[in-house]
């Protein structure tokens with residue numbers, strides 16, 4: 634006991650000394666994100682500046698998309714109002730530093746969870762909201778059927794992404810040559826491919842679907858079936874604010890559990906009258922699951938009412954009836970052949 638106390642005291646003194654010496658900034662120990670969010674009356678959400686289906690503003694500045702809806706769901710849980718979000722467009726290269734420096738409190742920007750991103754930037758990826766993988770888009774005229782037929786190709790890619798790193802691995806592993814055309818800005822990647830400067834464009838498969846819509850002739854390009862990497866896309870928060878991290882994590886799990894239990898924005902009022910124990914725990918008519926998150930009892934019901942369950946968000950933005958038309962694939966619930974699996978609320 635005494636040893637533990639002494640140990641704790643020593644660690645405390647060491648942290649204080651490091652803070653005083655400027656080695657550690659106070660931000661690293663910031664635990665007030667929820668308080669500041671409530672005071673500001675809005676969630677600060679870092680998004681991609683223009684990726685159809687995921688996050689894109691219309692000409693009036695209204696944002697829509699899968700990544701956008703996730704932040705709206707967090708706002709619904711906190712404020713009972715999905716509109717209380719301020720969207721901040723961020724580049725691929727600046728996104729982690731902007732989160733670290735508190736310009737945003739959630740990054741919801743087609744971002745891959747990787748070990749070095751958590752460790753180098755003191756960040757945390759609470760849960761995977763979209764299982765993706767990297768692929769290639771080619772012009773139909775090239776007649777390539779797989780990513781193994783790209784020997785000697787000119788490849789367009791965006792810098793500061795996991796995509797650029799996997800590209801090197803793929804060609805090396807398969808003993809193929811390529812010419813890399815790397816750009817800092819997505820618009821330049823797209824322009825270079827569209828003008829024929831590159832034979833192929835590589836990105837996360839979900840992004841290829843989105844980017845294809847922005848080509849002069851979308852029908853002239855195909856997305857090859859190969860997936861060369863794991864890209865678990867997840868929201869990102871700062872480390873050491875566990876309360877905030879829990880809200881972000883359980884927002885996603887509430888949406889997945891709602892889908893699993895058949896609760897949607899259409900039937901939420903009936904669900905609030907349900908006597909089924911697992912439904913009651915989710916919608917807050919039994920237990921104190923909201924309170925432990927520092928939120929009201931009906932936190933999950935608010936998310937479902939205002940934004941929808943996981944399937945509603947998926948289908949509306951990127952599913953088969955949307956412009957992107959991406960099949961659910963890996964992002965089906967575990968009970969329907971996919972790997973989306975939320976821990977239970979209990």
Ligand SMILES: N[C@@H](CCC(=O)N[C@@H](CS)C(=O)NCC(=O)O)C(=O)O
Nearest residue numbers: 725743744745791794795819836840
């Ligand atoms: N998931 C990958 C790629 C994410 C990424 O930033 N992709 C680029 C290429 S499509 C993008 O969205 N760029 C948009 C921009 O920088 O505005 C990662 O986290 O590194």
